[in-house]
Amino acid sequence: MATLIDELASAIAELEDEKVLELVTTRLDSGIAPLAIVDNLQQGMTEVGMRFESGDYFLSELVMCGEIMKDAMAVLEPHLAGADQQHRGSIVIGTVKGDVHDLGKNIVVMLLKGAGYNVIDLGIDVPAEKFIEALKESQAPLVGMSVLLTACQEGMKEIIEEIRAAGLKVAVIIGGNYVDEAVKNYVKADYFAHNASDAVKIADEIFTTARGSAHSA
């Protein structure tokens, strides 16, 4: 387990919710840029994601961390409006229709945000139309889908078909507890990842190549 130097990053990693809110408020009051504060929060969340993957943290810690982040963002958001959001690109993500599992997807979202992406999280039980709408609106070059119920795999395949049929040239990455190469091939996705850190690596790859071809998502 890494220890974090920044007090705020460390407070979120240790799940000290009151301290997090206190630090966010005092830092805002002392004139620190809201985006810098978000950065520290995300460092902390990335650490939580890693601790989960290494078995030091459990689902309860993960859920609590997500909630602390939500509360902190509620304080920060009014100050962020207008701030020039620097990010490495947009990614649309959601749990596919019929499936409501989102704990795993949320870690992926956390780590992607921590890595500097603008993540548009569509939540759970997401139908094709919602994916397509968000992809059109954001011009994101990458869409992530989470599936844990094998019964929803067929639906995922159809969503991917519909996205392609709508003429969207996006890369599709899928994940979920049982997802592997065979599932990826079956649903005709481009990538899959077993865990959130691999998801970030793949996104980095895609966005590095995409930048070469002048993507401005």
Place this chain on the structure above:
Amino acid sequence: MTKNPEELYQERLKRVEDAIALRVPDRVPIVTFFSYFAARYAGITYEEYTYDAEKMLSAAIKVHEDFEPDMADIPGIYYLGPTLDALGFKQLRWPGRGVGPNKPYQFVEGEYMKAEEYDHFIEDPTDWIIRKYYPRICSEFEPFSQMAPFKFSFTYFNMGSLAPFGTPALQKAVDALKKAGEASMDALTYIMKFGQEMAKRGFPISLGGLTQAPYDTLGDYFRGTKGIMLDIYRRPEKLLRALDKLTPWMIELGVTSGKQSGNPFIFIPLHKGSDQFMNQDQFKTFYWPSLRKVMMGLIDAGMTPVVFVEADHTSRLEIMSDVPPGKVVYHLENTDIFKAKEILGDKVCLKGNVPMPILCLGTPDDVKAYCKKLIDVVGKNGGFIMDTSVSLEDAKIENARAMFDFTKDYGVYR
């Protein structure tokens, strides 16, 4: 020499009882959940199994006649369609209603109890269930939110509190309650018929009732997975008080159902305390103590907890060994059953755990190889019941056949 049904019944019951008491039976007993396998095997849809009582009954009988387990799997949690329809039940999607006609039912999670409602829940859970919870989970019971608490209507001068029942909305809700009651009565009749048909064929019923770990009841149905995890951090005292409230209630539920059915095997499925869900301190504080009390309460009343240890609980095994020997069954899903035999072998009868991937995708030889290992290692000196890791639902028929035949043949203690 063929045995008559009564002899078969006693022989099978003794086989299972011996295993539970950690004695060596004549052979390894085999008891599984057939679940929707029964429908598929009989060539009917899951939807028919959920809605058509006659078809359900004959499918459930057939699968037992053909596979001859040591105890019968009661189809009560599948034949629910008419009752759920009458309620406008929203907490489940079931075959033909929200999921396809051949898909298993799914639970619809939600925060059906708000964090602010802990006090109401702890103070008067029945009132909370009637006026807050039912309206949220049954569309037909939405008007229950307009009732006055029944505790107000205790004598002549406050009969006015019954007035809301004079409104069309509540009258419609009461009609729905009546219909749900009829549907439920009808279902019960068929379940009793199933029991009689099984007895005629020499099969005892595997379960006589169901209850839950207090943490799971609160987390599954009321607060939701996320809600209860946040409560661990944000309102631990309320959470503990609610668990205290639920503990005698969960004991009463199990004991009452066991007494009514005359069958002491009480099912307890575990959901939210597995290895991934919480850390060990949280397990020791919020999950295990109340679960243990429920098990002890059942045992004190002469019941046998049959605990379905879902997902992986390998890291909890030491803690979970704190139960009286020979009184409890642990049915393991993905917990390391071989390690469990080492840790719990002299305490708890183990049940399980032929993995679903082998049953669904493997060959009969794969199944036999796994069963052999189970019988050799976990079955050593008794205290073991053969079962799948979850249910036979999606198993290939030839693999199910291999599991039964092999166990009955190779599982004989010599």
